[in-house]
Amino acid sequence: MTPAITPTVPERASTQGKKQHLLDLQEWSAEEVWALFETTDVMAQVMTRTIKKVPALQGFTVGTLFFENSTRTRLSFERAARAQSADVISFATGGSSMSKGESLKDTLRTIDALKADLYVVRHQAAGVPYQLTRWTDAAIVNAGDGRRAHPTQALLDTYTFRECSPGFDGFEGKKLTIVGDIAHSRVARSNLRLWTKLGAQVTLCGPSTLLPHELEQFPGVTRCFRLEEAVEGAHAVMALRLQLERMQKGLLPSLAEYQARYRLTPEVMALADAQALVMHPGPMNRDVEIDGELADSERSVVERQVANGVPVRMAVLYTLLVGRQ
Amino acid sequence: MSLHVKATLMTEQEIGRALNRIAHEIIERNKGADNLALVGVHTRGVPIAERLAQLIHSFEGVMPPVGKLDITLYRDDLTEIALQPVVKKTEVPFDVHGLRIVLCDDVLFTGRTARAALDALIDMGRPAVIQLAVLVDRGHRELPIRADYVGKNVPTSAQEVVKVKLKDIDGENGVELLEVLP
Secondary structure, three states: OOOOOOOOOOOOOOOOOOOOOEOOHHHOOHHHHHHHHHHHHHHHHHOOOOOOOOOOOOOOEEEEEEOOOOOHHHHHHHHHHHOOOOEEEEEEOOOOHHHHOOOHHHHHHHHHOOOOOEEEEEEOOOOHHHHHOOOOOOEEEEEEEOOOEOHHHHHHHHHHHHHHOOOOOOOOOOEEEEEOOOOOOHHHHHHHHHHHHOOOEEEEEOOHHHOOHHHHHOOOEEEEOOHHHHHOOOOEEEEOOOOHHHOOOOOOOOHHHHHHHHOEOHHHHOOOOOOOEEEOOOOOOEOOOEOHHHHOOOOEOHHHHHHHHHHHHHHHHHHHHOOOO | OEEEEEEEEEOHHHHHHHHHHHHHHHHHHOOOOOOEEEEEEOOOHHHHHHHHHHHHHHHHOOOOOEEEEOOHHHOOOOOOOOOOOOOOOOEOOOOOOOOEEEEEEEEEOOOHHHHHHHHHHHOOOOOOEEEEEEEEEOOOOOOOOOOOEEEEEOOOOOOOEEEEEOHHHHOOOEEEEEEEEO
16 A cells, blocks of 8 residues: 555657647646646636536547446546547446456557547556556556556545635645545645645644555654644545445444544634645445535535536646647 | 738727727617627637627717626537537526527638637527627638628738737737748
């Protein structure tokens, strides 16, 4: 579970410093992220119009390769591609030749014959999106690999903080807290990379069995086992779902004990900064990791996170595809 | 490769007179300034639209609304270009439906920007009329597009560059003809 291994990506000729892939946010500079957010502002504006479509990516084809279940992320990427007039081809492992024993490489080779310009990839194994960059000339966007990374989720969470935080003036000196099942969360890993890169202090909170100590090696990251301490003075608190399907037995004494100690409630949020935001990347288990009323309260920006998914992904597709040779 | 100034095409005074005339022509052609809106194409179409709106206001007492249009997402060469154009914000803070819209730009050349701007505007609604006002028409059209209002017609060769400078962006007003030297 060490997050430190960084696979290498083959260099393409004449890239001129332009981003070729979105695999994780460690490869993107803060300037590139800010530029992406400015493009996102424009895309968000397109999505408020009567005609929610621009011709920018006409002639490009986006392939979505989901080796792991996902509905929302895949739909969000497909909407983002179509809203820019790109064509979309979809691949899901259920009912494919993967279930007949075909290898990942052969599957990609077959799909690559359809000549997509960019693939959006989700896979249960960490590192698969990196591996795919060796087997195709197309751009790769990581839509979640194992517990490792989910960069577009982190981008939309961060964009939502920039949008919703009252009087937003950057991430320097901000305390951002993530509570819950950190161990199994690629969302937490991508967010802590991005937030610390932008200058924030990140506090991770949860029971010690779900809070890997390796993550403290990132500068600006601290672990904390008491919810009250983690939330105190925070500018945003993100609750994470317990990924029971990925969990081995014995990590939690009982669900009731977890709820009693780590459920995000209005009472705990009273300790945070007066204008702190409540976030959740979904899917949300109401009254398990987050109080149902709190999720619907004024502090909650959960709906904005969902709404920002499409414009952020539009900006990612635009940035990777336009000018790619 | 470098650029050198071959000739001054318009001075500050000449730009002022041309915009004055265009403002009068817009009012005349549209029978007043009611129901009129000006939309400038980023970057230098924006101050031109703002100046025309001020002039129309001083002649008619009606201030037409002004919008800013970025046409990047509507360009027809996004699959071919090597450099990624920066997308700027489109700010058209009024409903274009039923309005008489004057699209403003600095130079009319191939007509591709105007084509993209027409598509971008029509995606926002259904204007009653769209007209085109440009400070300089330099010829070499690649599409069947013409301007309704022209500050100055300038015959150019395809190798030459027409540079419009406007105070808000470049610190001074003037139009120059530049030549590319090998």
